[in-house]
Structure formats: structure tokens, C-alpha cells
Amino acid sequence: MKRAVQLYGVLTILFLLVGFFQSWSVALATLNLCLISAIMALGVNIQWGYAGLFNAGIMGFAAIGGVVALLVGHAPVWGAIEQGGAGIALSFVVLAIGVVAAAILFRCLKGVLKYTLPAPMLVVSFVLFRQFFVPARQAIEAYDPAASGFMGGLGLPILFSWPLAGLAGAGVAFLIGKVALGLRSDYLAIATLGISEIIVAMVKNENWLTRGVKNATGLPQPVPDGRLLQQQTWLIDLVTWMNRSYLEALSATEQTAALRLLVAEASSIIVKLAFAGLFAAVLAGLLALCVFALKSPWGRMIRAIRDNEIAAGAMGKDVAWRHLQILMLGSAVVGIAGAMLVTLDGQLTPAAYIPLRYTFLIWVMVIVGGSGSNVGSVFGAFLIWFVWVQSEPIGYWLVKMTTFWMNDTSPIRTHLLEQAQYFRVLMMGTILLLVLRFHPQGFLPERPRRNRQSRSVGE
């Protein structure tokens, strides 16, 4: 406990330093992403720390959450729905009927028929699906392509999307887990890696649904609008009062200009603070749930399964079902975080989903923080995201220092300066390997040390 307080104290000091020496806006922006990353890390920790499941597709689950946020929050584009909404709905009904019928046949039939009947059935339903789907999609994408070209969403308050994103993440995890769990541990990793690539490809290319790489902007915000805030007299008064000594020193014209800048900054800080409050509430809730769950009989069972699957199975625990449950729970949490991220951005940016940032960085957070430890994962997320943000300037500085003897026009130096941003990738890899090797229990280890030992040493 003492260690946790100390480490979080260090984090607080780091944020305060950024606030004082860089700007409060930067500090809060970093904090918001730290909070979201912490939720993702919690989700990964549920899978890896509680059950030893390797999910290499965190990016995909975050993207699902993002799409759900879009589909719930964005205003519907009625014109596009009139053009192709019915066709899209019809096509998916056809596909669903075909898939369900094939699944039933697959379950009921035996022998050769088990494979020979459902397969052509799937093909036929897919062809029929395309028959309705393709014209509908074209119609939707042709509708005002410069501004929309997609169906939009339900136009509901975007906060609704957070729990729904959790459900969607759990649903996809269920499908993956059904196929890949219970086999070798590698298969789950490979299957999740695959599904995440596919999900991101869909988010990028299914323009009728997500507007693809044209980015769907204009999502509603669950917090006060910054621009409206700037016109509030109480805010202007407050800013004037807080900066009175600075403003008094200026002339009248300078005063209005300076005041405008200050008010704009203050409003952006208020918006970010509101987001931070929301995110912190979600994180606190989830963290509390995780801590209680791990202490409960359920948590003991889960840890027992992790530490010795065979023994737990012999005691009558349904290992396969518990693993599936864990995979779904963790993915749900990641999905929620994905929806929160899109809510914060106010837009869905499909091109931003890269595995390095959304899958492997989260892994580093969990390992560094302490796998199996909820408080540790959250700490790891804060620390690693902080380092990730701050290490870009460090990379430039390093390159500048190591190449100072070179000519300014030297091609090697200019090339290295261009690629300096990738030093942080190198640094993350090094941190991951060092922690894994010398401190595998992480900064804030899971409480009972003997469990940790037995697991890192072998099955």
C-alpha cells in the first residue's frame, strides 16, 4: 500500500511539473489519455493478469468501441438512410437467416452432410446478401459524399454508447473465444491479432457505416461546449479577476486581445477537466469492481485456474467457460475505453488505429505496472503514456546530442532527425524487455507473491 501511495505521488508531481513548466492544457490532455489508457490496461489485466490469456488484438476491440460511439452518438443522415437504409437492413436480414440456418444444419447433421450442406448454403446467402447490399451501399456512399456519404448514427447522447461498446466488445470476444480458447495459448493470440486487423480494415473501408478514412466528425460531447463556454460572462469575469494584475498592466486594446486568449484557454481547460472527471469516475468504478471481483470467491477461483488449470479442473471448475468469461469481461472493458476515446476526440479517425499504439503499448503498460495487479496496471498506464508523450522531445534531443558533431546539412543527421519519433518505440521495447527480465512482477505486484512466482516460473 505504501509503495502504491509513493508511486502515485511521483506521478502527481510529474503532472504538476508538466502543468507548471509546459502548460495546464498539455497536462490535462495527457491526463485524459492516461485515464483512457488505464481503463484499457485494466481490461488487458483482467485477461492476462487474472487468467494468463494473451490478447494480441486490443486495437480491434478499441476500434469496435469507437464505432459504437459513432453509431450511437452521431446524428442520423436521413437522406442517406432513405436512399439505402432499407436495402442495407434487408441484406443483413438475408445474411443472418443464411448464417443461422447453416449453423443449425451444422449442429444437427452428421457425417459428410455436416460440411457439404451448410457450406453452399453460406455461399448462397452471401451472394444474395451482396445482391441487396452493393446497390444500397453505393446509394448511401453517393449521397452528399463531401459532407456525409454514410448513414450516421442514432443521435442519442453519446454516454449511452459506453456501456453498449462494452457489450459489443464482449460479443466479438465471445465469438473469438469460442473458436480459439481451449487450444494452445498461441492460437488465441494469433486469432485476436487477425480479428483486430479485420475490424480495423472494416472501419477504414466500410464507408457507408463509418465514413472510413474521411473521418466521421461532429460527434456530440457529453461536456459543455468550449465555444459556448467562452461567451459566458461568469467565465470572463472569473478569468479577468484571476489575471487582474497582468491585465491591468496592458493598454485597453491589448487587454481585450489578451483576455480573449485567456478565456479561450480557460474554457479548453474546463472542457478537459470535465472529461477528466467523467473518465476518472468510470475508471474508479471499474477499478473498484475489479478489486472486489478479485477478492471475491470468483476471483479466488479465477486465480486458482490460472495457477493450475488441471487442478482447478479436477476440483470441478469449468475452465473453458471461465476463460471465455474472462476474455469477454476484459474485451468489454477495452471496448468501453475505445468508445471513451472517440468521445474525447469528438470524431472517429480510422487511420489512427495502429497496432503499436493500441495493442502493444497497452501490453507494456500492464507488464510494467504489474500483471495481475489492478492498481499496478492503472499505474503502468499512467506512467507509460506519460513517458510515451514526453519521450518524443527526448528522442529529438538524443539525436541532436549524438549528431552534434555532424554538419547541419549532413544527410545522416537530417534523416535521423526525421525518424527521431521512432526512438520511443525502441525505448518501449527496451523497457518491456528489461521489466520482463529483471522485475517480472512489475512496479506494483499482485499481493500474494508466491502465486506470481509459480506462474512466471512455469505452468
Place this chain on the structure above:
Amino acid sequence: MDNLLNGLVLFLNFVVVPATSYGAQLALGALGVNLIFGVLRFSNFAHGDTMAFGTMLTILGTWALQSAGFSLGFLPTALAALPLGIAGTILFCLAADRLVYAHYRRQKAAPVVFMMASMGVMFILNGVVRIVIGPNERNFADGERFLVTAQQFKDATGLLEGVTIRTSQALTLAVAVLAVLALFLFLQRTRTGAAMRAFSDNETLALLCGVSPKVVIRTTWIIAATLMTVAGVLYGLDKSFRPFTYFQILLPIFAAAIVGGFGRPVGAIIGGFIVAFSEIALTYAYRKVVLYFLPGSDMGDSLLQLVPTDYKFSISFVILVVILIIAPTGILKAKSSS
């Protein structure tokens, strides 16, 4: 008759020829994955990025040779720089093994911990490759571009459609066949090869019989690094070099390895071709081929493309899922070392 031939030639040109060279590249990659899996017993997530690393070294060597005015005539210069790339990758793999994986072997850690460590190695390679050569596309193929151009083929046969065979494609096949032959001869005919097979079949028994784990593991890394570099360079020559695609190719390679059964060299080759042929055959637009076979058939504007190219990864994935459902040990029954 001519129509049929034209259709066939078209199919040959756009599906069979590219899928054959792509399949050979995947097979080489999957062979490496399988070797590491068989001997070291983990799925190497750094595989794609190690391929990128080896290719990068080869590209740097190629540039050096090119600026020195060296050329292999109609063959790409990269072939001369390949030994350099292989040597560098071997050194890297041996260093990574000593610094990273050896520790977990001593601890007898679970496979999943090795996988995690390989992710760290992947991160490092990812950074190194991007710092040295940048994230952008690099084309390093030179020499004679085509072995058979479409025009030559048309002139020779009098058909409307032509078959193009790029030097890189022919080279891929030749090098892959040579590499696979050498690998099989090594595994079957040499003492170290036999030791490797024994080690992968039953580690304890092999150790009892006096097989040196050091030698086996070192040899595995050397062979795997060679295969990775060769696969990476051939892929880069055939398409082009871009670090991110080398990460993405991990999925088809894993799919190929699983299709054939993890830890099975022959399976890796079959798996590589299955994945490559499905990927290219399903993403090809058949409109023109069908028009040749059934002239005058009405298809509307449809391109008759079963799967859009953007979703080519979903094909590897679907193959993977089907194999996991139907035959989780692969079509050739993988070793059940879990």
C-alpha cells in the same frame, strides 16, 4: 477455342503466377515460424519485423553495391547483398536469444512468456528499422525486370492476352526451392539435423541421448534467420519494402503455419501455398475471365470480385478459424507439444 485459351492465360497471369511466388514467400516465412515453434516452442511475434530487419540490411548492402557500380546483370543486385543481410540477421537473432530468450529457457517459463518477450523484440526491431530506413516504401529491385513480357508472349502465341513473368517471381521460386531442398537435406541427412528433429519431438529424451541443446538452439536460430531474410528479401523484390507490411504479413504466415500444423516443415509449405492461392484467387476480379469463357454473358457492372482487396487479411483469418474449428492440429497433425 482462342477465347478459352485467352481466359486461361489471363487467369494464369493474374492468379497462378503471382500466387505461386507469394506462396513460396509465405512458405519460407512459415518454415521459419515452424522451426522456432518446434525447437523453442513459442510463436515468434517478432517474425515479420525480423524479416523487415534482414531485408533492410540487404537493401543497405544493395545501395552500397549499386553506388560502387556493381551489378549482377539481369539479376537484381540485392542477390549479391543477401549474404550480408543473412549474416546480420543471424547475429541479431543469436544476440536476441542470448539476451532475451535464454533467460526464460533457464526458468522453464510458459510459452506465453516467450511470446511476450518476442513482442518486446518486435518493438525494438520495429523502432530500429524505422529509424534506419524510415517508414516509407522502398523499391530496391533492379536488373532485368521481366523474364517474359506480355508482348513477347503475345507475339509467340498469337493470343490476345499475355503472361508476364517478372524476374523476381522466377527468382522467388528458384531460391525457395533451393532453400527448402537444402533445409530438408540438412534435417534428414546431417547429425545436427537429426538432433534438431529429436529435440523437437521429445526434448527430455533427446537431452538424455546426449543432444546438446546449445547446438540445436543455435542452429535453429541460424536457419530461421536465413529463412526469414530470404523470405523478406524475396517479398520485397516482388512487391516493395515497407516496414508496416512486414508486420502485417505475420498473419498470413501464422495462418500458413497453422494450416500445415505447427512444427511440421512440409505442412508449412503446403500451408503457404494454400493461403497464397486463396488470398489471390478470392481477391481477383473475374469479369474479364468470365467474358472470355462465356462471351456475351451479362454481368451488369459487377467485377465478379469475391472479396475486396482491402480485406485480403480476412482470408488468412477465415482459413485460420476454419482450421481451428475442423482440425486444430493442422491438416498434417501437428506435434501436440503444449
